[in-house]
Amino acid sequence: MPILQVSNLTKSYSGIKALDNVQLTLKSGEVHALMGENGAGKSTFMKILIGLIPADSGEIILEGKKLTGSRVNDIQRKGISMIHQEIMSIPELTVAQNIFLGREKEITGSQTGWLNDGKIRQRATALLEEMGVTISPDIKMKYLSVAQMQMVEIAKAISNNAKVIIMDEPTSAISDKEVAMLFNIIRNLKAKGVAIIYISHKMDEIFKISDTITVLRDGKYIGTKGASELDERELIHMMVGREIGSMFPESNIEKGREILSVKNLGKRNSFAEINFSVRAGEILGIAGLMGAGRTEIARAIYGLDKPDNGSIYLDGEEISIQSPDDAIKYGIGYVSEDRKGLGFIPQMSVQGNLSLGSLSKHKKGIFINANSEESVTAEMAGNLRIKSSGLAQKVTTLSGGNQQKVVIGKVLLSSPKVIFLDEPTRGVDVGAKFEIYKLIHQLAAEGMGIIMISSELPEILGLSDRIMVLSKGKQTAMLSREVATQELIMKFAVE
Amino acid sequence: MENNLQVRFRSFGQYGIYLAFLIICLVLAFSTPRFFTVSNLLTIGNQVSINALLAFGVTFVIITGGIDLSLGSMVAVTGVVAATFAHPDTYPVIVPIVIGLGAGLGIGAFNGFVVTKSKVPPFIVTLGTMTIGRGLALILSKGRPVSNLSDSFNFIGGGNVLGIPFPIIILIVAFIVCSILLNKTILGRYMYAVGGNEPAARASGIRVNNVKMWVYTICGILSAMGGILLTSRITTGQPNAGAGFELDAIAAAIIGGTSTSGGTGTMTGTLIGALLIGVISNSLDLLNVTSYYQQVVMGVIIIGAVVLDSMGKKS
Missing domain, CATH: 3.40.50.300 (P-loop containing nucleotide triphosphate hydrolases)
Structure with missing residues (x-):
């Protein structure tokens, strides 16, 4: 059984369809790349998935249960988390405090308003260790690099028992070494059965990390294929709907002074x-x-x-x-x-x-x-x-x-x-x-x-x-x- | 994709202030017969003029992402300075005017200089200048009102030209000049750029510090105009005058749609904002509402205007 099954998802803005009968089947433990040019409907799709905006029609089934009219928090608890392109965290709070922000009562198991930073810290340490990440839980968020912030966001998702993690352009602002670390974490998550929806414009990355690729174009579902069945040319063709030939123009420009x-x-x-x-x-x-x-x-x-x-x-x-x-x-x-x-x-x-x-x-x-x-x-x-x-x-x-x-x-x-x-x-x-x-x-x-x-x-x-x-x-x-x-x-x- | 309704709603947010102003005027015109008379309208224009001048000045500053809290103190200093040179049979009337404006220019330039050189937030810098200015006004006047001013000086705030109070004429001219400066000149365009995204403005080759120097200086000059006008109207240079004026001016700019985070705002909006404040206090006067309640009403309107504005933007 797929962990997430989306069918016939449609969303219009004043008569213009941003999403038109889009579908997606996500299996547990797979990295599923969602591809499309800007404006293809990827972000609208993801916003609907995480409960930020409602769909006009269509069905989202998570682990056999239909998701209906939920809010972002509920959906997060049910197991869909998103790592945003622009990371939202509180710079003056520590890593541990950020990971459990809004869930302090759950962690301490107390209904009073008193904090238990010790317990929060303990949980965060265990979590980061499990991920194999060497970030101190006590360091303030503002001192982290973008890549480290991303790791913290992922930790947050894991602590939410995420079954589906959406990553939106996770490598757009991090170094190659950090990309390698990120990919390691992704592989670990896969091994634990977490499914990942991966959005990126970088072709080489897509082929390196993803198992399956779904392409959207102009809000429409174009197709889903195994990553090994496609090459870059074919993928681009699916995305833009036309042949692009060679990406790079021929060059023999005369050099001057x-x-x-x-x-x-x-x-x-x-x-x-x-x-x-x-x-x-x-x-x-x-x-x-x-x-x-x-x-x-x-x-x-x-x-x-x-x-x-x-x-x-x-x-x-x-x-x-x-x-x-x-x-x-x-x-x-x-x-x-x-x-x-x-x-x-x-x-x-x-x-x-x-x-x-x-x-x-x-x-x-x-x-x-x-x-x-x-x-x-x-x-x-x-x-x-x-x-x-x-x-x-x-x-x-x-x-x-x-x-x-x-x-x-x-x-x-x-x-x-x-x-x-x-x-x-x-x-x-x-x-x-x-x-x-x-x-x-x-x-x-x-x-x-x-x-x-x-x-x-x-x-x-x-x-x-x-x-x-x-x-x-x-x-x-x-x-x-x-x-x-x-x-x-x-x-x-x-x- | 943009939703039609959203666009409509946003444009309502944008023009909401004009609409609100119109509606309030219409309601008043029908409910209080005295409101819509020539003499009452001229009274409002006259009352509004000083706040509007200050509001024009602070609009420039706020558009660049700054703030100026020293307006009220500048009114006092420039008023006292001008009054000192405006006694009868001493200097021609142009002298106190030029010296008063010069004082405003100086204090404004001081604000600009400290803001650009020290990187201290303008809120703090101008808070300091506010206190310094008040002190200067008291020192220069030795703590006493400067009275006995010449008739020609008193004409500025009290005279009429063809039946129109002179302050209204000053107001109209200042509005036109400020609008042109903001919309038609390179400096005006740069103000929006600096307030919209300062690092990008700098990277585009704009000398950000120059732009900031200009806006604080212009704000100082407009405050001096307000100071001279007030001094002339009450025929006295009052070292305690103008306290709290900065808040009314900032309120007019904000009600008129200038965003405190910088990058947006118009002179027309600010003018309407100032008029709205004037009309409401005038009508509450006509309706015999005590000034205590007037303050509450004014506060509600300020918050309401910003709520309306942000609702318009959110969609």
Whole structure:
């Protein structure tokens, strides 16, 4: 008997079907990947499963019993837990206190309002030990890394006797080593009969960890297959409903003069002795594990942080950058990995965000020339094929891929000569990914120098002319496109 | 996907304040015959003008994600300073005006400087300035009201032009200038960006500290306008004047839909917020409700406005 059986699930918003007759069969002890482009209905589906929103029709059967009109807490007790993409915990409380938050009375078995932190601590210790995780139960949540917070969330789910755990993009913000740890925990959970619904955009991961794959597209159920019956091409085909051909465009772009070069750049506790240069039309990839100092280098050059030593040359002349507005004036652009934190202004429209870095070009005295602003942003939105109801649409209502295009567009409008792209396709669906790759190529062909930081090795290998590998803040290799392989990069990344 | 109803509800939240204002005015127009008379409306406009000026100033600050609690003290300082130079047969009237505005500019710039250089939350910085300002007003006036002001100075708060009280004219001009500043200039756009997401604004090449310097300085100037207006109206520079004005101004901005978390707000909203406060206290006066009850009513309206606003946003 399947542990969870979902059938004919439908949910509409004002007549538009977000989910249309979706089904899912989950067996105990299986990792079931749920795939689909952004907007395919995955999150609506999961929100219904955990009781956050009600379905219009359909049936959810957990262990033979029908789930009806339940609230999030009830469903959690019944055994469905979700590890959210953005982890919600109380930073000032300890790990143990967070795990049993809201259940203090159950743990202490007392109906009075007195806490028994000792007992909570004891239970948490046992739980973490059982998981094989070395996190102190007494440490405050705010001191944990994202990966550790995730482990705590999983511990919380286990302590709830979860039979089904939903993981939404669990690896989007953690290092490769931590991914390995996470996968170990997943395998342990499997062995105990817990079923896992796994949502991710990362193909290699899906094939590594999942047993079964269900694909949704435009709110419709497309199909379910064993992971071993599918390859990447077929899976993408199911997801986008069309052939995408090769993800990476053919490249033979003429390289021009050297634009940016960096000599002996260093920042204490982040990186040291970094030397590289990028030429017009060249794509330089920066690879390395999380924490290797990739983002920190970009931030230092862009003026978001101050490097301790080293020099930066633009077109052969040494420059000094104190802040991002200096960098922009010199023609250096930066698309951050942290789209929400550093990318856009959530209250603003597509147009407002697009023009934000280049308003000085639309200056009429102290006023903004609204006509020129509109025509320029409209052209950019068209070139990048930003899907929106119009330039006035709020940026937060766009899909991840389109938000990313807005951020890229903003940087491009300031006419950079060289651009840092930090994880340009993180959290972006397959279709948009492909478009971003094409765009990167087009920019290089137009003579821009591109420095791309990415954790996805296929992306690094598919696009870069040269690849700089970092390990623990040190530059360990500079590989040419011809010699670079995944294995070689990994070797230098862990050196 | 967005639900039609949700969109409608949100836009109600957005325009709710205008609707509420309209409904209250209509009810008053029918229930109290004295409300909808030219003289009463001009009275309201006159009464509202000072609070509205302060509210415009603090709206800029709140949009950038800050707050300014020193408005009331700035009213007192600038009022006392202006009054000192406004005695009859001393200086032309432009002198106390310029010096008063200069004092507001100075204190506002001080706020901006400390906020940007120290990274201390604006709430704390301006709380300090509030106390400093009050002390300065008492020092400069030696604790006594500064009276005996020239007729031309007293015209600012008490005069009429073509039957319209001069403060209303100042109010209208200030509203237009502030609206244009917020909506049509690069500085205005940057204010929204800084309040919406400060790190992203910085990464977009915006000089965040410059923007903050500007908003606190502008707020200081508008407070000085309020201070001069008040001093002229009561024909005395009162070192104790303006206490609590900051709260009314912040209330007007919030009732008008400015979010205290920054990034949103409009001048029109703030104007309506200030008018709403004015209309309600005026009508409660007309209905002979004592001022004790008026305060309770005002508090309920502030909370109600924010509840309405957040309900509109949630969906």
